[in-house]
Amino acid sequence: MxxxxxxxxxxxxxxxxxxxxxxxxxxxxxxxxxxxxxxxxxxxxxxxxxxxxxxxxxxxNRFLDLNNNFTTLIHGHGFEPVSEAVVDLLRSGTCFANPTEHEIGLAALLTARIPAMERVRFVNSGTEAVMFAIKAARAFTGRPAIARIEGAYHGAYDWAEAGQSVSPGKDGWDPSPVVAPAYRGTPASVAEDVHLLRFNDVEGLEKGLSAASDRLACVLIDPMPSRAGLMHPEPAFIETLSETASKYGILVIADEVLNLRQGYAGASARYGLEPDLIAAGKIIGGGFPIGAIGGREEVMRVFGTDDAKPLLPQGGTFSANPVSMVAGRVAMEAMTPDAFDRLHAMGGRVRDGLRAIIARRDAPFSVTGAASLFRIHPKQVAPAEYRDAYLSAEETSLMRRMSRHFLETGVLLPYGAAACLSTVMVNNDVDLILRAFDNFLDADTQSGKERAQ
Incomplete structure (x- = not known):
């Protein structure tokens, strides 16, 4: 086939x-x-x-899927336990204005696994989760501004997306990050209340947070920014972030919408980050729309208490709908520590295999990622921040050629984003990935010689 x-x-x-x-x-x-x-x-x-x-x-045509709907489908397609549970549920209704027991089940699973999630609210997407996490930080601190990482992706909320598509000017990069609106017509006030930080820049982090400390409600950070390069956070950067934010009463929001798949307890626990709030999504919905805001009980009280009007009202017609709740719970129950360990081992084999091919061919590529995630860069040295990962026109063309070659080999490799593995993959699938990359380097080398003639 x-x-x-x-x-x-x-x-x-x-x-x-x-x-x-x-x-x-x-x-x-x-x-x-x-x-x-x-x-x-x-x-x-x-x-x-x-x-x-x-x-x-x-x-x-049949393709090995390394996108999995942007890392959502950790069990791949048509995962039978989820399919069976959802089919059974559909006979009794799809959504109600009233709560159901199903939402308690998924919430209990998440709060038991993820240290920073003492309380949870469900929404319908990762964008909503990030948006309400930012609003919760504002409501808790009484401050309007946020700090976020240059080039990182956090969904489509105006303040969360400002600074995700920055690029160098004709004279190169500005030493300090400059906020760029995500779309024409963005209110000027958005830029005034967004402060950009460079990933793994300890000195810039301290300086940036202290300079705006009286206005900053939160620091928004993806522990391993996918769109910005899928780089490891330096321990000193995480430590400085925690200490500086605590010093000035700034909340830390971990955007784990994508990176929650890095471990049984999520990415923050993996890298020693202790956030006040976590935005989650993707894998926790079992293939159905979902988002979640979790955090310290004290902070989560802004969404309401038994005897007070909420500082931050939050609702949604499809929030905590039983289909997403049941699918998410069943999918996450199947993600046992052993299942995560197997995925991590498979991811390590992919990354190690790609690096071995690069070394053997002395090719101008590098690989980043962790757990079940990986990303190939047309860079001799693996990037440490967004600016290192930014693609020139020539590099963009090279990556397009690589994506096309993988497609011709029967592999869907995301362009300019994280590739991910699923629990249903086997060793032959890993071999296919490595073979496709090795063959691409060989074919592109030959094509390069022809182009040069």
Whole structure:
């Protein structure tokens, strides 16, 4: 099946149905899609179904899926325990204005596993989780401003996204990060209340937080920023962040919407960060829409107490809907310590294998990531911050070629983002990833010689 799919791709006729659907989509969607994150090269791959670690598109091509809906599907596609639980639930209703027992079950699981989650509120997406975490920090401290990491992705809330798409000017990078709005028409006041920090810059962190301490409600940080490069946090950076934030009464928000998959207790616990609030999502929904804000009981009281009007009202028509609650609980129950250990070992094999190929070929690439996540960079030295990971035009072209090659080999490798593994993957899938990368380096070297002639 894989060989047939690869041959059809190389023949150029393998995606005719996807192309047809994209042409139809352009008549009803502004750019032919409903998500800016959908990859078009030159048109999207339309999916027919998922089968464990693999996707099958509308043209019958089968691909190893290293995207898993942007790291959401930690068990891959069609995970049977979740499917069975949801089918059983659907017979009794999908959503209600009243609470159900199901939300208590998922909340109890999360608070038992994640040290910083003493209390939880459910929302519908990672964007909402980050948004309400920021609002909670404001309500708790009475301050309006936030600090966040340059280049990191935190969803679509104005203050959370300001500074995620910064780029160097014609004279290079400014020594200090400068807030850039995410879209035209962003109110100027947003930039006034967002302070950018550079990842792993201890001196800049201390200086930035102290300079704006009287206005900062929180520091928003992804413990391993995916979009910004998927780099390890330096222990000194985490320690300084905790100490400085505590000194000035600034809350620390850990955005673990993506990186909660790094361990049984999440990413903060893995790197020694003790946040006041955590934003979660993706894997905790079992493939259904979800977000969660968790944190210290004292801080979470802004959402309400038994005898007082909430400082921060929060609701949502589909928040804590039973389908997401049941799917999330079943998916997370299957993520035992042993399941995490197996995923971590598989991720280590992928990263070590990629690095061994790079070393053997002396190729200008590096690899970052941890646990079940990895990212390939067209850089000789692995990046330590967003600026190191930023791609030039030439590097962008190289990564596009690599993504296309993986596709032709039967692997969906996300472009410019984290690739992830799922529990249903096996050693042969790891071999396929490594073989695809090795073959790409060989093919691109030959193509480079031809381009130079």
């Amino acid at each position: 894989l060989v047939q799919a690869t041959n059809r791709l190389q023949q150029g006729s393998a995606r005719s149905r996807s192309k047809h659907l994209f042409n139809r989509a352009k008549a009803v969607f502004p750019d032919g899609t409903t998500r800016a994150t959908v990859e078009k090269d030159p048109f999207p791959i339309y999916v027919q179904r998922g089968e464990g670690a693999y996707l099958v598109d509308v043209d019958g």
